[in-house]
Amino acid sequence: MSITVNQDAFITAQVVELVATERNKALSTREWKHRLAGFGYGIRETDAGQVIETLPHHLEVCALPAELSV
Helix, strand or coil: CCCCHHHHHHHHHHHHHHHHHHHHHHHCHHHHHHHHHCCCEEEECCEEEEEEEEEECEEEEEEECCCHCC
């Protein structure tokens, strides 16, 4: 079964929403990253900027929105 573009965009939007929600709950950047790891996600610095990635496989999900950058 393949994922269509619409489903992929929907999933990406859900991940970004989760990341933003957890950012609002966290008191520090360190706590935020720890909370994300509990959900299986992380923030990685790249040449193109920060990206949201899956853990432990480090697969890029999408770019981290500018308003959430650390």
